[in-house]
Amino acid sequence: MARPREFDEHQALTAAMQVFWEKGYEATSLSDLTSAMGIQRPSLYSTFGDKESLFQAALSLYAERSLAFIQKKLESAPSAKAAVLLYLQGVVSSADGHRPELGCLCVNTMVELAPHHQGFTQFTRVYQQQITELIQSILEKGKQSGELSETLYAPALASAIVISAVGLAVTMKSNPDITLVEQAVQQIILLLD
């Protein structure tokens, strides 16, 4: 009973996510957003609210996709060690259309916005905690199957692995020596032995 929307909301949000991912929050202008999303300014405001609300929605979408992707990848691995290796390599590699030089939107947000905005502080912390729980669960399974030592303390090790992954995501933004980064990944998974 009214004029129908001419754009797909989910598709537009995905485009916004991509722009924020590439440029960061502050450096992204509303003109950047509207042109990438293919919509006009009033449509953006009526659908997503202001810039910060849109960013929050884009970040949530990113986190949701990222967590699902990581979980699937972890579960596809034949062993705990292989799972962790796949996870860390996924941060570094260009497979799946992933662009390592963009880092991770949640990590980028942790750096740019978390210190000055409590909402993002919590959101990004929870995101990291959730990934840590996924890794921890993989480690527990590895212990149960006998693959990993029973003396291994899964919470701390999972935390160390995810912290390393955060470091990897950031390091990839400075165009590093890939060989050295891959060797570092090999070192980190030695923690599972």
Add this chain to the structure above:
Amino acid sequence: MARPREFDEHQALTAAMQVFWEKGYEATSLSDLTSAMGIQRPSLYSTFGDKESLFQAALSLYAERSLAFIQKKLESAPSAKAAVLLYLQGVVSSADGHRPELGCLCVNTMVELAPHHQGFTQFTRVYQQQITELIQSILEKGKQSGELSETLYAPALASAIVISAVGLAVTMKSNPDITLVEQAVQQIILLLD
């Protein structure tokens, strides 16, 4: 033979560095800078050039201080393992007036500016390489003294340690569970065994 400068250049640059460290590049306005530095706009421009030049100078100052501080700390340690532990704990702890929630200015720059500005890409990469070399050198000494295994591959391990430190610096910006972070540090130094 002219009116003398009424402010200390080094002190003003330190103040600018602090503001950029706290707020990031984009979110820092020239008014933020002039008020923190205690100088007027034309003095800033005549002394430091434009905003980007000032940031570059502040970043260089930070890197210089940071490298010197880390080197001193590493050399003060009684063993390689103690040195690496001191290094990682230094990223996490609030000692020395350090505020872990600000992270590291070079790491922050890697996230915010490196992807879109080649100069900063290179600068931050070199910074990380330099710290990696310091750690590598500590590891080599540890091997020579017999503290560390001779089979240990110092370049990759040093890289892994610094990447982990980058992850720690970022993680500290999301107000994490400190106990868990410290446990993660304990895991990382297990790589030296």
Add this chain to the structure above:
DNA sequence: TTAGTTTTGTACTGAACAGTACATAATGGT
């Protein structure tokens, strides 16, 4: 066809931004 409703496109708003012109003030050299 028409009334009611929501979206769209254009064009605007005031505020904040980085950077600068210019007059005044403060020094050292002569």
Add this chain to the structure above:
DNA sequence: ACCATTATGTACTGTTCAGTACAAAACTAA
């Protein structure tokens, strides 16, 4: 004492920013 030179403080520039007013357009229900 006075001039050349450099720093300072004020006030301004044009531009870009996030956000919005408004009218035209596109639809449904009756």
